Amino acid sequence: MTQRSEHGSGSGLEAREHALVTGGSSGIGWAVAQRLIDRGLEVTVLDLQGPVEPHRTGSRGVRYIEVDVTDEVAVEEAIKVASATAGVASRLVTSHGIRGAFVPALDLDLDMMRRVLDVHVVGTLVVARAMVRAMAGAGGRPAEGSIVTVSSTTAFGGWANQADYGTAKAAISQLSRNLAVEWASLGIRVNSVAPGHTLTPMVQQMIDQGYDVAATEARTPLGRLCTPDEMAASIENLLLDATFVTGVCLPVDGGWTTVGK
Numbered sequence: 001m002t003q004r005s006e007h008g009s010g011s012g013l014e015a016r017e018h019a020l021v022t023g024g025s026s027g028i029g030w031a032v033a034q035r036l037i038d039r040g041l042e043v044t045v046l047d048l049q050g051p052v053e054p055h056r057t058g059s060r061g062v063r064y065i066e067v068d069v070t071d072e073v074a075v076e077e078a079i080k081v082a083s084a085t086a087g088v089a090s091r092l093v094t095s096h097g098i099r100g101a102f103v104p105a106l107d108l109d110l111d112m113m114r115r116v117l118d119v120h121v122v123g124t125l126v127v128a129r130a131m132v133r134a135m136a137g138a139g140g141r142p143a144e145g146s147i148v149t150v151s152s153t154t155a156f157g158g159w160a161n162q163a164d165y166g167t168a169k170a171a172i173s174q175l176s177r178n179l180a181v182e183w184a185s186l187g188i189r190v191n192s193v194a195p196g197h198t199l200t201p202m203v204q205q206m207i208d209q210g211y212d213v214a215a216t217e218a219r220t221p222l223g224r225l226c227t228p229d230e231m232a233a234s235i236e237n238l239l240l241d242a243t244f245v246t247g248v249c250l251p252v253d254g255g256w257t258t259v260g261k
């Protein structure tokens with residue numbers, strides 16, 4: 001895929017389209033970064049850390065910038081650096097995230113509640129608007145852009161022990177709908193995915209701590225967990241191909257949310 005290297009300059013210079021992927025050092029974000037490289041995009045990962053094992057090698061041209069997505073000044077600086085290297089980004093996938101405390105609301109530490117909301121919700125807004133500001137700052141004709149945020153199936157219903165994480169994920173879906181309406185006139189689509197259980201380091205850690213994966217598989221109509229690449233395929237579709245889709249939250253969950261009990 002290509003975009004003009006100078007928005008509206010009429011220079012005729014073509015540059016590769018540039019995508020930002022938060023949380024792209026691990027799990028779903030890593031798989032998204034690989035797929036976007038395969039589609040011919042420049043890819044910059046914004047993450048607290050560099051690529052995790054087993055991804056330390058073989059990331060095929062992905063650029064990594066270590067940054068906390070909740071730090072707006074640092075994110076704007078990171079995007080400036082990324083733009084100077086690969087052009088202004090017009091595609092964004094926000095796949096950063098942390099687990100919640102998974103405790104009853106009565107026992108939930110408020111610092112934990114604030115951190116989970118900060119990382120998931122504020123971090124998503126910080127990166128999204130930093131990219132849109134950079135696009136606007138580039139001037140010229142409005143570039144086509146798109147954003148996919150990452151919610152969760154926990155956003156769709158009420159669950160015990162999800163006062164932090166589930167609330168943050170529901171807020172991400174709502175934030176995405178609001179941004180979709182606000183930024184449509186800028187030519188920017190905003191959608192979210194709601195992943196079901198996907199076998200990433202985050203979920204592997206849960207399994208190692210005794211999470212009942214067999215019960216999850218049994219409740220899922222497709223009868224198994226999602227792979228990171230399958231999740232990335234749906235994100236790629238919303239980001240690059242579904243050009244008349246904006247403001248949706250797509251469950252990618254093997255039918256989990258469709259089950260009536």
Ligand SMILES: NC(=O)c1ccc[n+]([C@@H]2O[C@H](COP(=O)([O-])OP(=O)(O)OC[C@H]3O[C@@H](n4cnc5c(N)ncnc54)[C@H](O)[C@@H]3O)[C@@H](O)[C@H]2O)c1
Pocket residue numbers: 022023024025026027028029046047048049067068069070094095096097098119123150151152153194195196197198199200201202203
């Ligand atoms: N794996 C699942 O089953 C599942 C299900 C539903 C939703 N999700 C969501 O999908 C997203 C990706 O999850 P994953 O399973 O790939 O997790 P993961 O732990 O493998 O990757 C998350 C990445 O986010 C980064 N990160 C965390 N806090 C950050 C911060 N403040 N700034 C920058 N980077 C930060 C981490 O360093 C890590 O590389 C998360 O939002 C998660 O909540 C995952």
